[in-house]
Amino acid sequence: MIIGSLLLLGLFKFPLWNIVLGAPQYPDPLGMDIYIQGIQGVEEFDIQNIDGLNHYIGMKTIPKAEDMWEFEVFPLVIGIMVALGVIIGILGFFGKVSYKWFLGWFVVMSILGIMGMYDFNLWLIEYGTDLDPKAIMKLENLDGTPMTYKPPLLGYQKMLNFDVDSWPATGAYMIFAGMLLTVVAFFVGKKEWKSK
Amino acid sequence: MKKSINILFFLVIAAGLVGCNNGNDKRSSSKGQGGLATNAAERVYVAPGEHDEFYAFMSGGFSGQLGVYGLPSGRLLKVLPVFSQNPESGYGYTEETKPMLNTSYGFVPWDDSHHPDISQTTGKLDGRWVFINGNNTPRIARIDLKNFETEEIIEIPNSAGNHSSSFITENTEYVVAGTRFSVPVPQKDMSIKDYKGNFKGALTFISVDPDSGRMGIKFQLMMPGFNYDLSHPGRDKSHGWFFFTTYNTEEAHTLLEVNASQNDKDFIAAVNWKKIEEYVNNGGGKKVPAKYAHNVRDEHTHTATSTMLDEVLTVNPMDVPGAVYFLPTPKSPHGCDVDPTGEYIIGNGKLSADLTVHSFTKMLDAIENEKFDGEAYGIPILNFEDILAGVVKQPGLGPLHTEFDGKGNAYTTFFISSEVVKWKVGTWEVLDRQPVFYSVGHGMIPGGNSREPFGKYFVALNKITKDRYLPTGPELTQSAQLFDITGDKMELLLDFPTIGEPHYAAAIPAEMVAPNSRKIYKLSENKHKHAVIQDSDVRVERDGKEVHIYMNMIRSHFNPDNIEGVKVGDKVYFHITNHEQDFDVPHGFAVIGANTAEMLIVPGKTETLVWEPKQVGVWPFYCTDFCSALHQEMQGYVRVSPADSDIELSWGLGED
Structure with missing residues (x-):
């Protein structure tokens, strides 16, 4: 349980999500790493170059850390969850709280995770659809509706000349592993409780 | 004579061998069977996208x-x-x-x-x-x-x-x-005959x-x-x-x-x-x-x-x-x-x-x-x-x-x-x-x-x-x-x-x-004295007959792209900084009637070209390196007024 929740600390070091844009002219694809504290380019100038390309289709520039409340709240939430997890773990270890608290932590974390994903998706929708009316290129779908550019939440999508891949990154895998460990802790705790 | 007949005989046999060989295995033999049987082309062929050794x-x-x-x-x-x-x-x-x-x-x-x-x-x-x-x-x-x-x-x-x-x-x-x-x-003035x-x-x-x-x-x-x-x-x-x-x-x-x-x-x-x-x-x-x-x-x-x-x-x-x-x-x-x-x-x-x-x-x-x-x-x-x-x-x-x-x-x-x-x-x-x-x-x-x-x-x-x-x-x-x-x-x-x-x-x-091999010059390391790193530093200044245009460029515009107040007889310096920080996105700069050349500016660099306008008019400049889908839009004008004109310097980008 303790290890599981401590794994969440990895989020402060490793990106949660990674979006990569490749195109014929970009044999070295452009990429952005989404951290809980902000968005960074995979290479030094990737964000600037993505913004440069996006200005053709009228997208807003990629938000800086201070532009989004999420980047202040997320680290706080993760910090609290880590602290809670460690406290529950220690108390559980000494038998002060029930193993059920482990599951409780897991459920709360899952809800927060889903909320986070939902929020992320909302942001992607806004980013991909709220386009400058004076955009240089205003493209339409075959049915005549204006083309939008929401990157996929998870997976691959072809967007104009770009191949866009959006996948969880190291930080996300650390959350998954951490959450899995807490479930393991729950069952171990349950077994020990039964054997008492 | 006998030797040369032998050699001739050998060549005929060898040619026969090559001939037979061709039918079955045209490219595999690399040694000693003459030009037809070598794979020289293969050995110098660097496939599209591959690099030389x-x-x-x-x-x-x-x-x-x-x-x-x-x-x-x-x-x-x-x-x-x-x-x-x-x-x-x-x-x-x-x-x-x-x-x-x-x-x-x-x-x-x-x-x-x-x-x-x-x-x-x-x-x-x-x-x-x-x-x-x-x-x-x-x-x-x-x-x-x-x-x-x-x-x-x-x-x-x-x-x-x-x-x-x-x-x-x-x-x-x-x-x-x-x-x-x-x-x-x-060196001195002396007779060539006195070389020795x-x-x-x-x-x-x-x-x-x-x-x-x-x-x-x-x-x-x-x-x-x-x-x-x-x-x-x-x-x-x-x-x-x-x-x-x-x-x-x-x-x-x-x-x-x-x-x-x-x-x-x-x-x-x-x-x-x-x-x-x-x-x-x-x-x-x-x-x-x-x-x-x-x-x-x-x-x-x-x-x-x-x-x-x-x-x-x-x-x-x-x-x-x-x-x-x-x-x-x-x-x-x-x-x-x-x-x-x-x-x-x-x-x-x-x-x-x-x-x-x-x-x-x-x-x-x-x-x-x-x-x-x-x-x-x-x-x-x-x-x-x-x-x-x-x-x-x-x-x-x-x-x-x-x-x-x-x-x-x-x-x-x-x-x-x-x-x-x-x-x-x-x-x-x-x-x-x-x-x-x-x-x-x-x-x-x-x-x-x-x-x-x-x-x-x-x-x-x-x-x-x-x-x-x-x-x-x-x-x-x-x-x-x-x-x-x-x-x-x-x-x-x-x-x-x-x-x-x-x-x-x-x-x-x-x-x-x-x-x-370098990919770009970082703008943050650009120490050129006429670099324009911030858009707010874009400007045009006059110093007697010299006009200095401090300009930058990024896909797909020059900033500024409209300049007025230049006069016949001026010596115009275009100091241009390429704001791209992406690999292989140089921009060129050429202005009509320049007695020099174009200049090709790689990302992050600043370069200066001198132009001496000789005629009144509105003269274009443009990007010479096909940089983007809007390369043809990457252009601008300089208004050149008579030498005694009192039009003040002005410049702009994207203003109506």
């Missing part, structure tokens, strides 16, 4: 530039401007690069580039810099292999026809520049800073008035010595083709530069007035500055006993080449039918035992027989230059008989010969000038092509020919045209250079 830097000859090629494909990757203006990039036209071509004779926009050499550490290529000589107005350039730009040019005073250059010692301690013409030193005994030949040792690469003339050795043709450093055991071929030891001043070909033997001058360095470090030598330019490009300001220097340290060889000896070498030797072990010094006597090989060990022994055969201007001449290691007998006609493969073989080019001959170092036996098309000058093996050659390919650098390519009027291209030298016999794989005349070349495994 070697960079080859080939002198651009009378173009003054340096050609960068890939081997084995022979593809031209870049023409790197060095000694000549290059309107394609603006080199030598922009305010930043004009100082690179400054000399004591003023601005010299052209030269004749000859012998590139790649920097070395402990006798091995290190891939940091390429040095090349300008022959006509004596100069040495240093090209940085991170930026692929000419970073420094130093002029060589007291020299004329800077030909026995630019060869480097095995730790790049020195780049050496020898004069081809002897001249009066200092009065002219001097300067051999210049230019020190290279091991960190920055910065060059400075350490000393000039003032030799007798011969012609110094080519040179080569000793390496490994002979490190510390330098060897120069001479011709015209007759000291003729007219009709040299006859008068300089009379002596049976000319010399290779062996110079113990370590000894002279010590002498100089201890205060030896004489400072004499000499005017020469030293031009340096700063990596952070992208701007060259030219400094005029006014004295040079000269050394009289007589003042340093034991520093210089003459090795008698038959018949006007051209190339002077030292094998990778440093033991053998090959004199390619261009009017001789034989190749003379001197032994470094025997040379030291002869010096120690004073086995001299007279002297010339006080410099001891060693006895030919005492230092001779061997003779390659009758290998061909007109030997010019020898390279080594690091496996004990040497490859000598023959201009007159138009061939390359492979021979064994030590036994001096000829192993193979292959014709070249036509009249080869130098040959080159990657790393062939070092202790550790990469003996996979030999490149013949040919002077004449005649019928080898589609004709292009009376003026034809020169060429290079690529041989595979991994087998017992050399095998011609490829024949490709080159820019200018490829006198000499140097090649290096791509993996030693490519990973360091």
